[in-house]
Amino acid sequence: MRRALSSVIVHKENAVRVSKCWRWLAGIGIAPLLLLVSVALFAENNDAVPADFTISLQSAPLNSVNPLETESIVVKADGTAQLSAGQGNDGPLQAMQISLSAQDVKAIFDATQRLDFFTLAPEYVDPDIIDGDYAAIEVTANGKTHKVRTQNIHVVDFDILAMTVNARVPFERQVLYNALRDNDVKKVKR
Amino acid sequence: MNIRIAFHRLLLTLCFSVLFAFPYCLTHANTIVAKTGECERVITVKIEIYSDLNPLVWTDEELAAMDEDTRKRITELMASHTSYGEADLKKIADEWQAEIESVWNGPTDEQVKDAAEDLGVSEEDRKSAANGGNDELRKKLDERAREMMAAAGGEAACTEINCCKIYFKAEVKLRGAEPTPGYHQVEVMVKGYRSNVTSKDGKVENNHGGTTGRWGYDPNNAWDASCAHETGHLMGLGDEYHEGGGNNEGHDHDVMTGSYGWPQEDSLQDILGIGGAECDCCPKDDRASGLFQRFGSTYRTAGDALLTNNCPVLRQLKDDYEAQLGNAMAAPISMTDKANLVNRIKQNLEKVRTALLDCDPPQENLLLGSDLQEWCRFTPEEMIPIPIPGPGDDPRDIPIGGPATTPGDSDDPSDVPGDDGDGPRDTPVPGDQPGGTPPGGGLITVTPGGGGGDDPKDVPPPEDDDPSDVPVPPIYVNVKATSTALTSGAAASDISGLQIKLYPSEVANPTLPAPGGAKDTDSGAGDDPVQGVTGEDGTVRIAADPTVLGLNGNTPSDMTVEMNIDPTITGLVVPKGTDLPGYDEPDEIVGIGSDTFKIYYVPNVLAETLVGDTVEINICGEKKPLGRGSYSLAVLPPGAALPGATISLQGMAGGAP
Numbered sequence: 040m041r042r043a044l045s046s047v048i049v050h051k052e053n054a055v056r057v058s059k060c061w062r063w064l065a066g067i068g069i070a071p072l073l074l075l076v077s078v079a080l081f082a083e084n085n086d087a088v089p090a091d092f093t094i095s096l097q098s099a100p101l102n103s104v105n106p107l108e109t110e111s112i113v114v115k116a117d118g119t120a121q122l123s124a125g126q127g128n129d130g131p132l133q134a135m136q137i138s139l140s141a142q143d144v145k146a147i148f149d150a151t152q153r154l155d156f157f158t159l160a161p162e163y164v165d166p167d168i169i170d171g172d173y174a175a176i177e178v179t180a181n182g183k184t185h186k187v188r189t190q191n192i193h194v195v196d197f198d199i200l201a202m203t204v205n206a207r208v209p210f211e212r213q214v215l216y217n218a219l220r221d222n223d224v225k226k227v228k229r
Numbered sequence: 230m231n232i233r234i235a236f237h238r239l240l241l242t243l244c245f246s247v248l249f250a251f252p253y254c255l256t257h258a259n260t261i262v263a264k265t266g267e268c269e270r271v272i273t274v275k276i277e278i279y280s281d282l283n284p285l286v287w288t289d290e291e292l293a294a295m296d297e298d299t300r301k302r303i304t305e306l307m308a309s310h311t312s313y314g315e316a317d318l319k320k321i322a323d324e325w326q327a328e329i330e331s332v333w334n335g336p337t338d339e340q341v342k343d344a345a346e347d348l349g350v351s352e353e354d355r356k357s358a359a360n361g362g363n364d365e366l367r368k369k370l371d372e373r374a375r376e377m378m379a380a381a382g383g384e385a386a387c388t389e390i391n392c393c394k395i396y397f398k399a400e401v402k403l404r405g406a407e408p409t410p411g412y413h414q415v416e417v418m419v420k421g422y423r424s425n426v427t428s429k430d431g432k433v434e435n436n437h438g439g440t441t442g443r444w445g446y447d448p449n450n451a452w453d454a455s456c457a458h459e460t461g462h463l464m465g466l467g468d469e470y471h472e473g474g475g476n477n478e479g480h481d482h483d484v485m486t487g488s489y490g491w492p493q494e495d496s497l498q499d500i501l502g503i504g505g506a507e508c509d510c511c512p513k514d515d516r517a518s519g520l521f522q523r524f525g526s527t528y529r530t531a532g533d534a535l536l537t538n539n540c541p542v543l544r545q546l547k548d549d550y551e552a553q554l555g556n557a558m559a560a561p562i563s564m565t566d567k568a569n570l571v572n573r574i575k576q577n578l579e580k581v582r583t584a585l586l587d588c589d590p591p592q593e594n595l596l597l598g599s600d601l602q603e604w605c606r607f608t609p610e611e612m613i614p615i616p617i618p619g620p621g622d623d624p625r626d627i628p629i630g631g632p633a634t635t636p637g638d639s640d641d642p643s644d645v646p647g648d649d650g651d652g653p654r655d656t657p658v659p660g661d662q663p664g665g666t667p668p669g670g671g672l673i674t675v676t677p678g679g680g681g682g683d684d685p686k687d688v689p690p691p692e693d694d695d696p697s698d699v700p701v702p703p704i705y706v707n708v709k710a711t712s713t714a715l716t717s718g719a720a721a722s723d724i725s726g727l728q729i730k731l732y733p734s735e736v737a738n739p740t741l742p743a744p745g746g747a748k749d750t751d752s753g754a755g756d757d758p759v760q761g762v763t764g765e766d767g768t769v770r771i772a773a774d775p776t777v778l779g780l781n782g783n784t785p786s787d788m789t790v791e792m793n794i795d796p797t798i799t800g801l802v803v804p805k806g807t808d809l810p811g812y813d814e815p816d817e818i819v820g821i822g823s824d825t826f827k828i829y830y831v832p833n834v835l836a837e838t839l840v841g842d843t844v845e846i847n848i849c850g851e852k853k854p855l856g857r858g859s860y861s862l863a864v865l866p867p868g869a870a871l872p873g874a875t876i877s878l879q880g881m882a883g884g885a886p
Contacts, residue, residue, distance in 0.1 A: 100423040102458065102470050102488060105360040126421075128449075146296050153294065169462055170455075171425035173472075190472075191425065193285065199295055206302035213306075217423055220310070221443065222283045223416075 088141075088148045089180045092116040096204045098174040098216040101190070110214045112204055118144050120208060127211045143207045150203040151178050154196040155229075157185045163197070164190040165225045174216040176200060193218040193226040259413045259440055260464045262504020270501055270508050271396045274329070274463055277404040277412040278322055278444075282312035313417055313446070318403050321417055321446055325456045326401040332457035333397035334388050336374030338482050338491040343569040344374035352481075359482035359490040361454065367489055374568075381571040382558055389564035390494045393508035395501070399460065413440050413463050420447040424455040426462045454488035461485050465503040466496055494565070510561070517566040520557055524574060527553075531577050540588035543581050550578040801829045801836060803844050810839070 093116070099109040113121040118141060124134040151157075156178055168191035176197065177186040189197055198219055205213040218224045261273045284307050292300055313321065336344065345355045350370065358367035375385065383389055387396040400412075408414050418424075422445030442459055461484060462468075469480035476486040484490040501507050527549060534542040557570045803809050805818065805827055815827035831839065 101472055102455075102468060102486070105362050105487065107362065143298075146298065150296070150299075167427055169426045169428055169468065170423065170459065172423035195291055199291065199299070202303055202306075203295065203299045206296075206299040210302075210305060210309075213302075215306075215421060217425070217443075218285070219306070220285055220419065220422060222285050223443070224285070 088116050088144055090116050091179055091182065092144070092148055093177075093179045094147060094151065094204060095177045096174070096201055096214045097176075098172055098214050100170070100172045102170050112208055112212070112214050114139060114144065114147060114204065114207070116144060122208060122212045125212070132211065137208065139207050147200075147203055147207065148180070150200050151180065154200050156187070156196070156200060157183065159185070159187045159194070159197060159229055161186065162188045162190070163192045163194045163227065165192040167225075172216045174201060174214070174218065176204075189218065191217060191224065193224045194229060195226065196229040259411060260500075260504070262501055262506045264506045264508075265396075266394075268393045268508060268510035269396070270393060270504075270506055271398060272333075272464065272500060272504065273398045273400060274460055275400045275412040276325070276415055276460075276463070277402055277409055278318055278325070278415045278417050279404040280313040280318060280417045282310060284310040310419055315403065317448075318417060322401040322403060325444075326399045328454070329399040329401070329457050329460045330397055332454070332484060333399075333460070333492055334386060334395075336371060336378060336491060337388060337390065337497070337565060338484075338493045339565045340374045340378060340568055341370050341482065341491045343565065343572070344370050344377055347377065347572055348373055356481050360487040361489040364489075371491075377568040377572045378564060380575060381564065381568040383564050383568065388492070388497065390497050391508055392510035392561055392563060395497055395508075413442065415441065415459075416443045418443050418445045420449070421445060424459050426459055428462070454484075458484055458488040461492070461496065464500045466499060511563060512561050516560055517562040517570070520553070520560060520562070520570055521566075524553055524570060528577075531581065535580055535584050538584055538587060540585065543585050543588065547578065547581045547585060550574055550581060554578060801831055801839060801844055803827045803829065807844075809844060 093113065095111060095113040097109060097111040103109065107124060109123065110125045111121075111123040118139045120137050120139050122135050122137065125132045156176070171191040173188055173190040174197075175186060175188040177184065187194075187197055201214070201219065205215070259275055261271075261275075263271045263273070265271050287303060292303075295303070341355070345352075348369070350358075350366065354363065354366060355370065357363045358370055361367075378389075379385065384394065387394045389395065402412075404412075404414065422443065424442065424444040426442035427440070440463075442463070444456055444459055466485050469483045469486040470476045476483070480486045480493065482490045483493050483496070485493075485496060498507065527546060530542065531546050533539070534546060554571065554574045557567060557574060560567065562570075801809065803815070807827075809815075809827070809829050812829050812831070816830050817828040
């Protein structure tokens with residue numbers, strides 16, 4: 040009984056030793072791994088977005104002489120997003136500022152890279168349309184600024200970026216323009 | 230042979246095709262300008278509307294290029310799109326038709342400008358209204374302009390330019406299975422969609438384009454002004470705004486700049502021109518200017534007469550304004566000018582009529598010593614009594630500046646009824662004024678209730694006063710007007726033909742009654758004047774109620790007032806805080822109403838050179854109480870220099886004549 044008991048104790052002691060050993064080994068092996076993963080995540084969430092990153096999305100009717108009809112969203116690298124005043128379903132909307140997560144900012148920045156925004160032409164226009172509206176996106180990153188303006192035309196890469204920004208703000212606060220609503224608008228890839 | 234025949238048939242077919250197609254291309258069937266009269270046009274715009282739910286569709290490849298959140302948002306956006314059913318479309322068609330016709334048959338930008346001036350709306354605020362920044366003000370301006378047009382005889386159902394009636398008709402209906410030829414095709418889009426029309430290369434000139442469109446509709450917004458702007462394109466008009474911001478000069482409030490503006494008259498002419506049916510029925514001579522000039526010439530007179538409640542002048546003004554109103558309504562001038570002029574005349578006429586309610590019924594043979602153009606300017610040598618027009622006199626003969634403006638009115642506007650053929654500022658001619666200066670140049674005696682020359686306002690209190698009152702006999706005030714010619718140092722000389730008005734004043738510096746305002750019955754400052762016109766010896770003898778003169782209980786039967794005036798000097802009035810170039814300290818500082826003014830006395834020859842925006846001739850002066858207790862009198866003279874004049878009671882000798 041006692042032997043048996045000591046045997047159990049030995050096993051237990053061995054088990055403890057084995058357990059400590061694994062913990063030590065795990066500590067050596069996993070900690071750097073976790074560190075690497077953490078660093079990688081941090082780098083992905085923050086370091087990849089330049090500190091000077093700013094994107095502004097703006098739209099207004101072409102025949103608007105009323106500044107209140109110009110809608111805009113301006114997002115900065117720190118996650119602050121300025122939303123202009125506008126017209127909601129239930130009445131006027133006041134200008135406001137919200138905070139986007141680092142992941143949201145990163146998603147927007149990544150879209151600018153993925154869509155190669157800086158190589159888009161400065162302007163796209165359908166000359167057959169009178170009135171209607173325009174949209175403009177201006178991006179600043181790594182000391183460079185590029186602005187693209189579209190007028191009554193669906194420019195796919197431009198509009199994907201616009202919707203990427205819109206997806207990060209409340210539905211009523213989106214900056215929508217005709218090309219994002221109407222399938223009959225003339226379409227170009229980029 | 231067969232080939233030749235076939236070729237000829239083909240050629241013939243081609244020719245017919247060109248013949249039929251060519252006119253269609255030149256005349257735009259969707260906007261029709263019809264000449265329905267020599268001075269009448271009907272512009273018809275035909276529009277078919279439809280709804281076709283066709284939101285933006287993204288390809289799989291495009292969706293793959295998005296992150297998950299973006300794809301999710303696109304799904305939500307597509308789900309939010311709505312289409313309109315037949316009932317909705319019918320309602321939209323009715324609303325758009327009403328709005329298009331309201332704007333294009335409504336006031337023009339030029340007419341709204343006049344309405345804004347009438348309402349005292351600033352240029353900045355009007356611009357804000359035209360840009361959609363102030364719906365309430367836009368509505369107010371629109372309504373006022375319509376009121377002004379209606380008052381000038383304009384029809385609500387049309388607009389009017391160049392003396393032509395222009396009727397706009399918008400036929401907005403639902404599209405059937407297929408588009409109807411001859412109708413602009415407009416797709417009704419969701420709320421927030423920015424309306425547009427499609428045209429070749431964005432050009433709508435000559436009406437070759439603008440045949441289709443997509444217009445947003447907001448069910449929560451009763452007034453969707455963009456449909457009127459887009460209809461302008463359908464009728465062949467271009468935009469007046471700049472895509473980078475701003476607009477063409479002179480188009481700040483144009484409906485072709487911002488959707489909330491108003492059509493400009495040039496735009497209406499362009500539409501008529503595009504349709505090949507220009508219209509101009511106004512006479513080539515500038516009759517409007519003549520009418521405005523005539524109105525302007527009475528402006529100051531009216532202001533002064535209202536301020537002093539000068540009943541005789543007010544009666545003449547009433548007649549004159551009524552004549553001007555008739556002339557303006559009948560004149561073949563543009564509706565914009567007509568509405569503006571009629572509005573101004575009516576406003577002044579209303580003020581005059583209101584002021585006349587405080588006057589006694591008109592009396593014949595009333596003496597009125599004034600020059601109707603500038604009746605309160607003190608120019609003794611030019612003063613002329615003007616009788617009230619008698620039976621048969623044309624009220625348009627009232628000596629008012631400006632050219633004759635009514636066909637058939639060939640009178641020289643400078644004519645004065647009964648004058649000797651000279652200008653309106655002629656020296657008084659005895660024969661011209663009933664009860665005027667008697668031959669020999671004696672005193673003018675104004676007897677209460679008497680005949681020629683009496684001022685009915687000089688009589689004692691009316692009969693409905695307390696019957697226990699004992700009638701107070703009139704006293705006689707002898708006024709002598711002399712000039713000491715202060716600047717020239719010349720000897721004093723008598724001044725004849727000068728109107729004298731004596732006002733009692735029991736309070737210091739009484740405020741002047743506002744135009745059209747109630748008389749100040751508390752202080753007595755609003756009482757009608759004791760008045761008369763000096764004769765050749767510079768004197769006038771005026772009968773007056775002693776109680777009016779504040780002489781109760783100690784009533785002299787006769788007294789003399791001597792005025793010491795200098796006709797070589799002109800009084801200038803300058804707002805306090807404004808300098809008169811070349812002059813340091815003012816001669817006087819006076820209060821007129823709640824404002825303070827500086828009075829400078831300058832030689833007449835210099836006065837005209839100094840008059841400007843902030844320097845005016847002190848035409849009417851102000852009441853100047855003399856501070857002599859119950860005997861004090863104030864003078865409200867008809868002359869500019871009179872604020873500096875003094876009146877003193879010289880004595881009370883003599884009895885009633």
